[in-house]
Amino acid sequence: MSEKQYTYAVARIRAKELTLLNDAFLEQLISAKSVNEDMALLSEKGWKGRENSEKQDPLDVLSYEEEKTYRTVLEMVDDPHAFDVFLLKKDFHNLKAAVKETFAGKAFADIYVNGGTIEPEKIRDAVKEGDFTSLPESMSKAGKKALDTLLHYRDGQLCDIIIDRACLDEIKKASTKNKNALIRRYGELTVALADIKTAVRGAHAKKDLEFFTEALAECDTLDIKRLAEAASLTVDDIYDYLENTEYKDAVDSLKKSFFAFEKWCKDALMDSIRPEKAHPFTIGPLAAYILARESEIDSVRMILTGKENDLPDQMIRERISRTYV
Amino acid sequence: MSMGTVWALLGAALSALLAGAGSAIGVGKAGQAAAGVVTEDPSLFSKVLILQLLPGTQGIYGLLIAFITLTNIGIMGGSADMSVHKGMLYFCACLPMAVVGLISAICQANAAVSAIGLVAKKPDQFGKAMIFPAMVETYAILALLVSILSIFGVSALK
The missing domain is CATH 1.20.1690 (V-type ATP synthase subunit C fold)
Known part of the structure; x- marks a missing residue:
């Protein structure tokens, strides 16, 4: 069966690709003297966070940009789960966080990430109550096994391996099914x-x-x-x-x-x-746009973290990937 | 009405039908892409509109061939009687425009969609972007010429 055509969405994404950050702009961010200077530069590019103001918390700006990317692309496709394969990492990260939180018996601040396919609260509650039935099968099995392992052997690394492996298996399974x-x-x-x-x-x-x-x-x-x-x-x-x-x-x-x-x-x-x-019709350019945005957000995060920790520019530069544009 | 007229009329109808259908598909497809670009940048409306209209010409060519055929066979006034042999010749004369019209309109639409993507990213390259789908037009024009020459050739036959 041939792939579904996304003519409108791809053309719209082509126009949106103009707003992607390029290598020259990332270099400008690296050369900036402080995080504030970087935030001002990003603000000129429209990275203004939820409040749409120039003085924003960098982390909030980054998470908002990520959220915006998915919202924009998903409004152009009729399947809300079209890009779930990219979000599985977040779900399994939250599962790992929930298992460790349950094992520790206390709540930690900011260990969950938003934007996955399942609400972090749902994962947290499932693990906390030991009732994994509300989670998908792969998460349920991995979560249960990881929690049991952690409770019996107190081996955090083994727990991580179980969940990471389940995550990779799920990514492979979901991507293989895709056309x-x-x-x-x-x-x-x-x-x-x-x-x-x-x-x-x-x-x-x-x-x-x-x-x-x-x-x-x-x-x-x-x-x-x-x-x-x-x-x-x-x-x-x-x-x-x-x-x-x-x-x-x-x-x-x-x-x-x-x-x-x-x-x-x-x-x-x-x-x-x-x-x-070069593809004008398939869902590929939309997926590429999401990955390109994730990559640039990652690069900006790296630059801001580097600036905050006074890392030399060269060291930051070595960690930044090439851009899509 | 003779069987010959039926064959000739079928050719004229196919010419308008297939070329028109191709254009409708093409303009529709290019229109989707154009709408996508205008959603993000309304200033590109005039440029993408021209690209959207390019696959529409085949429908006009199809209509022209149908009109010439109808005039020649006497449907639009005069005697519509002719032999089966001559009717089939008219039918064959209409085929190039009908078939090439359908296929070229769809192919031109694919090129137009890509060109619209190009204009979205590089609006200053509009001139070059228009050349790519316009190249497909060559084959629609060749088919139009063959159909016109054939129809006039057939009508000159005794």
Whole structure:
């Protein structure tokens, strides 16, 4: 069956793409002297937060921009769940937060994120009451298993692995079902890159094969069994394995630093969405716009955090990914 | 009315019908894209309107061929009697405009939608953007010429 056409929405998104931040503007933000100066620059670009004023809390401005992106794109499509695959990370983050909050027996401030497919309160209540029936099956299973593990073994890392793995499996499942090539590619890339990150981190921490078998999620572009075996040996074995995969370009950045690899991952995602600039009808350009906006919001967050912590400009620059425009 | 006239009339009807349907689909599709751009930037209305109208010409060509055919076969005044053989020749003469009109209008609409996207991002490139869908027009014009020449050729036959 052919893909549904989004002629109106794509044309509208083309006009909206003009408002995306470009590399030159990000450089301007990096070169600014303070967070206030950055906020003034962002305000000129229309990043004014909910109150539409120039003096806004940076975090509020960023979360509002994120919210605005989804609201804008979703009003152009008839399926409100069209981009749920991008929001699953937030749901599983909230599940992790709820499990840890329940284990600790007290509430923590600002650990939940808004904008997922399920309200954070619903996830929190389900975990707190131990009644997971109100959550989707994958979340329910992972949440229950993670909570039991945390209560029995008091191992926070194991709890994280269970939920992260369930999240990756769900992203892969949701993206594979999608008719659009970009969304399928997003799912594959997200899972594969997360697996590489886990493998490298685990190898540095000298984790065993059992850990990797539990933590690595299935994907099409990596042989998980071989990656797990390599990771249980040394980091160099992971590099040797990756040299024979489509992720061989990542090896140099992995050898350099983990931040360099993080940047490589973001750039790889941006590179994979760039062909959508030439697609006039499919949902791909809409998905690409969401990912481009998320990436620029991420970059701005990185710059503001760097400015707040007096990081050198060069260090911030090294962590900023290429833009879509 | 003879069977020959029925064949000729069918050709004229198809010419107006298919080319018109293609244009309707094309203008509608380009219109959706144009509306998307104008939602974000109303100042681009005149530019995207021109691009939207480009796939509309096939409908006019189809109408022209239908009109010429109807005039030649005598439906719009005169005697409408002709042989089956001549009627089928009229039918064949109308086919290029009918078929190419339908297909080229839809293809031109696809190019127009892309051009509208280009104008949305780079309004100063309107001239270049218009050339891409306009190229498709060539084939509609060729079909129009073939149909006109064929109709006049058939009408000259004894």
